[in-house]
Structure formats: C-alpha cells, structure tokens
Amino acid sequence: MSPPLNPLLLLTLLASSSTAFFLAPPPSSFLGTRLRSAAPAFPEDLPPSSSPGRRVKLEVPLNLEVSTTVREGVTSLYGEEGEAGAAAEGGESNGYDEQQQSISQAPAAQQQQQQMREIDPRGVMLKVVAPAIASSALLTTSTYFLLTSLRTRRLNTIATYASEMVYHSNSQTEMMLCHQATSKRILRKKGEMRQAYVELFVKKKAVSVKAVESFSYALTLFKLTESKAADLLCSVAKGMRKAPASRGKLLFFGERILKSPEGLAGLQPIRDMLASSYRTGGAEIVSIAQKTMGETAYRSLCVSEGGG
Numbered sequence: 024m025s026p027p028l029n030p031l032l033l034l035t036l037l038a039s040s041s042t043a044f045f046l047a048p049p050p051s052s053f054l055g056t057r058l059r060s061a062a063p064a065f066p067e068d069l070p071p072s073s074s075p076g077r078r079v080k081l082e083v084p085l086n087l088e089v090s091t092t093v094r095e096g097v098t099s100l101y102g103e104e105g106e107a108g109a110a111a112e113g114g115e116s117n118g119y120d121e122q123q124q125s126i127s128q129a130p131a132a133q134q135q136q137q138q139m140r141e142i143d144p145r146g147v148m149l150k151v152v153a154p155a156i157a158s159s160a161l162l163t164t165s166t167y168f169l170l171t172s173l174r175t176r177r178l179n180t181i182a183t184y185a186s187e188m189v190y191h192s193n194s195q196t197e198m199m200l201c202h203q204a205t206s207k208r209i210l211r212k213k214g215e216m217r218q219a220y221v222e223l224f225v226k227k228k229a230v231s232v233k234a235v236e237s238f239s240y241a242l243t244l245f246k247l248t249e250s251k252a253a254d255l256l257c258s259v260a261k262g263m264r265k266a267p268a269s270r271g272k273l274l275f276f277g278e279r280i281l282k283s284p285e286g287l288a289g290l291q292p293i294r295d296m297l298a299s300s301y302r303t304g305g306a307e308i309v310s311i312a313q314k315t316m317g318e319t320a321y322r323s324l325c326v327s328e329g330g331g
Contacts, residue, residue, distance in 0.1 A: 180208055185219040189227050192237040202244045214255075217245055221259045225272040230320045239280045249281045253289025260293045270297055271309075275316050 184205040191197035209216055220241060228234045242252050256277050260270045270293060277290045297312075298305030 177209070180205065181215055181219045184209075184216055185223040188220045188241065189223050192224070192228065193233065195237075195240050198237075198240065199244060217255055218259055218262075221255065221273075222262070222269075225259075225269045225276070226266070228272075229323075230272060230275055230316045232320060232324045235276060235279050235320075238276050242280065249283045249286030250289055253277065253281060253286045256290065257292045260296055267297060267300055271312055271316065274309075275313055278313070 184201065187201045188198055191201060205216060206213065224234075224238060224241070228237075245252070245255075247255065256273045260273050263269045263273075274290060274293045274297065277293070278287065281287055281290065294306070294309055297309045301308050
C-alpha cells in the first residue's frame with residue numbers, strides 16, 4: 024500500500040511544468056509553417072533572386088488618376104513599337120518570299136536553258152517543218168486537180184450541149200429536152216451554154232429558112248428579151264475576129280429574128296465590126312453581102328420545095 028501524496032508537493036510540480044511550457048521555444052516545424060504562410064505585403068519587398076521565373080503583374084488601383092499626357096505617351100510608344108515590329112516582320116517575310124521565289128525560279132531557268140540547248144534544228148526541220156510543207160503542197164495540189172477536173176467536166180458538158188442542140192436543130196422537141204437536161208446540170212453561169220451554142224450554130228449551119236426558124240426557137244428557150252438576145256449575138260461576134268463569114272450570119276439571123284427597135288439597134292456593133300474589116304466602102308459591102316445571103320436562102324428554099 025503506497026503512502027498518500029502530499030498536496031503541497033503536487034501543486035509545486037504543476038507550477039513548475041506550466042512555467043517550462045510557456046518558456047520553452049516553439050518547434051521548428053511550426054515556425055516554418057508560419058513563415059511560409061506569411062506572404063509579403065508588396066512585390067517590391069521580395070528580393071530579386073527569390074522568384075526568378077515568375078512574372079510580376081502590376082495592378083493599378085481603380086482610384087489612381089493618370090494624366091492624359093501620360094496616357095498618350097504610353098499609347099504612342101506602344102503603337103510605334105507595334106508598327107515598327109509589324110514592318111520589321113513584313114520586311115523579313117517579303118525578303119524570305121523573294122529569296123524562296125528566286126531559289127525556285129533558278130532551277131526552272133536552268134532547265135529551260137538546258138532544253139533549248141538540247142533542241143536540234145535538224146530535228147525540228149525533219150519533224151515539224153518538212154511535214155507541214157509536204158501536207159500544204161499535197162493539199163494545194165489536190166485542190167488544183169479537183170478544180171481542174173470540175174472545170175473540165177463543166178466544159179465538156181457545155182460542148183456536148185452545143186453539139187446536141189445543133190444536131191437536133193430540125194426537131195424542136197429534142198432541142199427542148201436537151202436544154203432542160205443540161206440546165207439542171209449547169210446551175211450557174213448559163214451564159215456559157217448560150218454562147219457555145221450560138222458560136223457552133225453559125226459555124227456549122229448554112230443560111231436557110233429552117234436555120235432561121237431553129238435559131239429563133241433556141242432564143243425562145245433561152246428566155247431572153249430582144250435586147251438581151253442582141254447583146255448575146257454581139258458578145259459572140261467579138262470572139263470571131265478571124266471569121267467574118269460567121270459574123271455575117273449572126274447579123275443576118277439577128278435582123279430576121281429580132282423585130283423591136285431596141286433589138287435591131289443592138290445589132291449595130293456587129294455591122295460596124297464587119298464594115299471595119301474593109302479599107303473603104305465597108306458599110307456598102309456589108310449591105311450587099313446581107314442581101315446576097317437572103318437571096319441564097321430563098322433559092323435553097325425553092326429548091327427544097329421542088330420549085331424551079
């Protein structure tokens with residue numbers, strides 16, 4: 024059994040322990056926590072080496088008044104710096120683009136020069152120029168032969184028409200059929216058909232009543248007025264410079280077929296052509312020749328009819 028504690032001794036021990044508690048230094052962990060939690064009141068209180076990687080953000084209080092001069096100065100300063108920076112960046116970018124463009128164009132120019140050097144003039148002549156010249160010559164020759172063939176065929180058709188018309192001069196039906204068939208083949212410049220027939224007729228046919236009738240029917244098929252018929256006879260007579268007898272027949276047929284004053288007046292050039300072939304007295308000689316041809320035609324008509 025333990026002896027009872029003295030109350031006075033117990034009070035003394037309690038008093039000594041409380042004094043030691045309040046006088047003892049605080050632990051190190053507690054002091055570090057208090058130091059870390061206590062942040063500086065202003066950023067300028069921090070030493071420069073304490074936060075090397077942090078950006079310090081300065082905030083201007085709302086109630087701080089800044090003068091207009093200061094605002095304009097700051098704005099112009101930042102504006103000039105911004106414009107200068109943009110210009111510098113633009114210049115750098117333009118220089119870079121020009122450099123890249125020059126670098127890209129250099130191989131293309133070299134390649135083009137190399138291609139120009141590789142072009143052989145002889146190869147160009149053989150592959151380009153010579154075939155073009157040959158094709159052009161072939162086309163020209165083919166066109167020439169085609170046109171010549173068409174022209175020859177046309178002339179042959181006209182000559183055949185004139186021959187058949189003269190051959191069938193005694194049959195008006197055959198003359199009409201021949202004229203219609205050839206007119207369908209000769210679609211333009213039908214004047215050549217008429218001239219060919221008139222020229223061949225006065226060369227082949229003698230002056231007679233039947234010849235006058237056949238020639239008159241042919242002019243009817245041509246559907247010409249008397250003035251146009253006179254122009255046709257004059258145009259044929261101009262091409263017969265070495266055949267005065269044929270010119271005389273044209274004048275004789277014309278004066279016997281054409282009745283209007285315009286038609287007879289249109290035959291005057293033929294009479295003048297015949298008269299000009301004589302040195303003197305050409306008009307009188309032409310009149311006598313025309314009268315003689317008329318008498319010959321009348322005589323041949325009488326003989327063909329069985330008269331004496």
